[in-house]
Amino acid sequence: EVQLVESGGGLVQPGGSLRLSCAASGFTFSDQYMDWVRQAPGKGLEWVGLTRNKANSYTTEYAASVKGRFTISRDDSKNSLYLQMNSLKTEDTAVYYCGRVGYYVISGYYGATHYYYMDVWGKGTTVTVSS
């Protein structure tokens, strides 16, 4: 069964740090890009960032709201994804989801077109930033 399980959430004071983990199973983790998405209480979805796979040098991208404070990493030997969150603010309070990035490729005359989407989601882990 394809599964993602987040852990590491909790209560932290403003300015503090927290590291979230996402354990993957049921698929070849090392092949996949992986995303983090968050959802503040009663609000919509906010894309946090992504990590690409080894073939794409494990490069990362971040939303402007977290860039410089959050770091995404992965350990393919452990089938695990991480989100290191530093300098936390009250507005970082949210449920954090990890997600597998699926892709659909169409080959054409001018090359291949890649469509990316989150096709597997974890159940989420809750982070509360409060004094």
Next chain:
Amino acid sequence: DIQMTQSPSSLSASVGDRVTITCRASQSISNYLNWYQQKPGNAPNLLIYAASTLQSGVPSRFSGSGSGTDFTLTISSLQPEDFATYYCQQSYSVPRTFGQGTKVEIK
């Protein structure tokens, strides 16, 4: 960053109704558009990618259309299990922004 705007923000409908949700991008994103469904207390679930391709296992009453800046998610005959919040997301560029969501409620 590309802004995604959904309309309406919420709607009330009855079982059996045809429901249409619109998503507009602040610039052209070709057909790099995903739709997700989220029920309270649950993670989102992928419905459609590449604007119109139905994810495996998703009922055929869901369909997507559009290209460029304007997109539509249609539920042809609303079922009780479809009452949820729906989000669009562009995958044209990073950051991969979401719309604000459309909540579909029971009339």
